Amino acid sequence: xxxxxxxxxxxxxxxxxxxxxxxxxxxxxxxxxxxxxxxxxxxxxxxxxxxxxxxxxxxxxxxxxxxxxxxxxxxxxxxxxxxxxxxxxxxxxxxxxxxxxxxxxxxxxxxxxxxxxxxxxxxxxxxxxxxxxxxxxxxxxxxxxxxxxxxxxxxxxxxxxxxxxxxxxxxxxxxxxxxxxxxxxxxxxxxxxxxxxxxxxxxxxxxxxxxxxxxxxxxxxxxxxxxxxxxxxxxxxxxxxxxxxxxxxxxxxxxxxxxxxxxxxxxxxxxxxxxxxxxxxxxxxxxxxxxxxxxxxxxxxxxxxxxxxxxxxxxxxxxxx
Ligand code: PEP
Ligand code: MG
Numbered sequence: 001x002x003x004x005x006x007x008x009x010x011x012x013x014x015x016x017x018x019x020x021x022x023x024x025x026x027x028x029x030x031x032x033x034x035x036x037x038x039x040x041x042x043x044x045x046x047x048x049x050x051x052x053x054x055x056x057x058x059x060x061x062x063x064x065x066x067x068x069x070x071x072x073x074x075x076x077x078x079x080x081x082x083x084x085x086x087x088x089x090x091x092x093x094x095x096x097x098x099x100x101x102x103x104x105x106x107x108x109x110x111x112x113x114x115x116x117x118x119x120x121x122x123x124x125x126x127x128x129x130x131x132x133x134x135x136x137x138x139x140x141x142x143x144x145x146x147x148x149x150x151x152x153x154x155x156x157x158x159x160x161x162x163x164x165x166x167x168x169x170x171x172x173x174x175x176x177x178x179x180x181x182x183x184x185x186x187x188x189x190x191x192x193x194x195x196x197x198x199x200x201x202x203x204x205x206x207x208x209x210x211x212x213x214x215x216x217x218x219x220x221x222x223x224x225x226x227x228x229x230x231x232x233x234x235x236x237x238x239x240x241x242x243x244x245x246x247x248x249x250x251x252x253x254x255x256x257x258x259x260x261x262x263x264x265x266x267x268x269x270x271x272x273x274x275x276x277x278x279x280x281x282x283x284x285x286x287x288x289x290x291x292x293x294x295x296x297x298x299x300x301x302x303x304x305x306x307x308x309x310x311x312x313x314x315x316x317x318x319x320x321x
Pocket of ligand 1: 202252
């Protein structure tokens with residue numbers, strides 16, 4: 001990249017009318033972190049830790065995780081590293097999980113936080129590692145597939161218990177992923193406990209529309225552009241404002257220009273994206289007028305289908321994109 005392009009492609013990102021949109025990166029494997037650093041993103045908004053172990057025959061141990069999180073966070077300097085605890089179960093079943101672990105590959109099986117609370121030794125090792133690194137760095141904990149105040153509270157209690165055992169002086173910030181329909185109906189209980197939340201549009205779309213997330217490649221109906229998903233996101237943003245709690249959107253579609261623009265219109269100010277898409281997204285965001293995006297998002301929520309939302313977007317934004 002030339003210096004001029006560098007300047008345009010790094011640093012804070014603003015809409016045309018000066019609203020700051022913070023862009024974080026999604027990280028699965030270490031190459032993704034290089035991209036986050038090269039593209040000058042504001043930190044890691046979603047580290048999908050289970051990706052590291054999907055082929056592993058051995059259970060991840062706390063010390064190896066501590067070293068990895070410390071190294072990543074050192075590379076990020078003072079930028080945050082949001083570590084999502086293992087989101088295992090469903091389609092993510094590493095070899096070290098034997099049949100005794102009571103898991104199967106259905107998307108409605110024991111998974112996410114529910115899995116972690118049933119198999120506490122894995123979560124315990126991971127939290128021990130995160131808490132150790134958090135004493136000196138901005139690493140944060142994000143729990144996947146939270147379904148309400150109870151599972152979230154039990155997970156937080158584990159963090160507190162481990163922090164006390166380790167004589168930790170600092171407790172890392174703790175967030176919940178909003179990606180199940182249940183969480184939408186328990187927003188106040190969750191916000192009461194959360195330091196931040198992250199909306200996972202991949203799973204939220206899958207579970208709201210009762211359609212496997214793999215279908216989204218094939219069906220025009222199965223998309224985060226569905227008005228039901230847009231209304232759900234808006235509800236989360238409104239509740240987050242009431243609780244004065246940061247909210248980030250981190251599903252794949254947040255990296256798409258049209259959807260990102262709708263998100264800004266819905267009031268979202270933080271996106272966690274595939275770093276490789278950040279150049280195009282920055283350029284598009286710099287052309288967005290937030291008042292117009294807000295009006296567009298309002299009308300999009302009133303549409304009856306994703307196709308209608310798309311046509312609306314194309315009609316409104318043809319001139320600017
Ligand atoms: C999501 O569900 O949108 C999400 C970001 O998490 P994952 O894709 O890892 O399930
Ligand atoms: Mg998810």
